[in-house]
Amino acid sequence: KGACSLMEHPLPLPGPYQYFLTPEQLNFGGQDSLRDYCPWVTAQxxxxxxxxxxxxxxxxxxxxxxxxxxxxxxxxxxxxxxxxxxxxxxxxxxxxxxxxxxxxxxxxxxxxxxxxxxxxxxxxxxxxxxxxxxxxxxxxxxxxxxxxxxxxxxx
Incomplete structure (x- = not known):
């Protein structure tokens, strides 16, 4: 089991890093900019x-x-x-x-x-x-x- 790095950012993410395309989800992505804000799962x-x-x-x-x-x-x-x-x-x-x-x-x-x-x-x-x-x-x-x-x- 693990934890997903998905979070809501204060502003919409830059276009190439928007993995969720509905307007209400443009602020959502992973926590790490070095991973292009891609949500990923970390093992506990x-x-x-x-x-x-x-x-x-x-x-x-x-x-x-x-x-x-x-x-x-x-x-x-x-x-x-x-x-x-x-x-x-x-x-x-x-x-x-x-x-x-x-x-x-x-x-x-x-x-x-x-x-x-x-x-x-x-x-x-x-x-x-x-x-x-x-x-x-x-x-x-x-x-x-x-x-x-x-x-x-x-x-």
């Missing part, structure tokens, strides 16, 4: 953003979970884009995310899933991007749960 210092580190739980958002099976996903709540640490499971090449007390199946080609209990929308990658090869890299991440209608029952 000291590994504070690592989803696999349980110690980060104290600073997490209400819907986040940390641990060996957690990864960073794009999350939207109230039309605000963010990222969050979520537990996941790969079962027979399919990706499931732990959203609240349930595991929700992601679309086969990637896409969005909505959690009514958490009021968040999560963007799932294609399962091949996160599931393939895990059995060799980190066998503890592969957890087999019984599957029922794309919802996987929690332990």
């Amino acid at each position: 210092a000291g590994g504070l953003g690592l989803c696999t580190d349980l110690a980060n739980s104290v600073n997490g958002k209400y819907y986040e979970e940390f641990g060996s099976s957690a990864r960073c996903f794009e999350v939207e709540r109230d039309n605000v884009d963010s990222v969050g640490c979520l537990r996941h499971s790969c079962v027979s090449g399919k990706l499931f995310l732990k959203l609240g007390s349930e595991y929700v199946g992601c679309p086969v080609g990637g896409g969005e899933v909505f959690s009514t209990s958490l009021s968040i929308t999560v963007t799932c990658p294609r399962p091949a991007e996160i599931c393939d090869g895990y059995s060799q890299m980190a066998p503890d991440i592969l957890v087999n749960y019984p599957v029922t209608n794309s919802i996987v029952a929690p332990e």
Whole structure:
């Protein structure tokens, strides 16, 4: 996880550095003039953003979970884009995310899933991007749960 350098400047940015083209967004850009005011993401210092580190739980958002099976996903709540640490499971090449007390199946080609209990929308990658090869890299991440209608029952 990291922090975006996007900020509102007191005056509109010079033309070549305007990355947002609507009139109300001409003042928005990155903080650093040496980077042409391009917004960029800086990793949180000291590994504070690592989803696999349980110690980060104290600073997490209400819907986040940390641990060996957690990864960073794009999350939207109230039309605000963010990222969050979520537990996941790969079962027979399919990706499931732990959203609240349930595991929700992601679309086969990637896409969005909505959690009514958490009021968040999560963007799932294609399962091949996160599931393939895990059995060799980190066998503890592969957890087999019984599957029922794309919802996987929690332990």
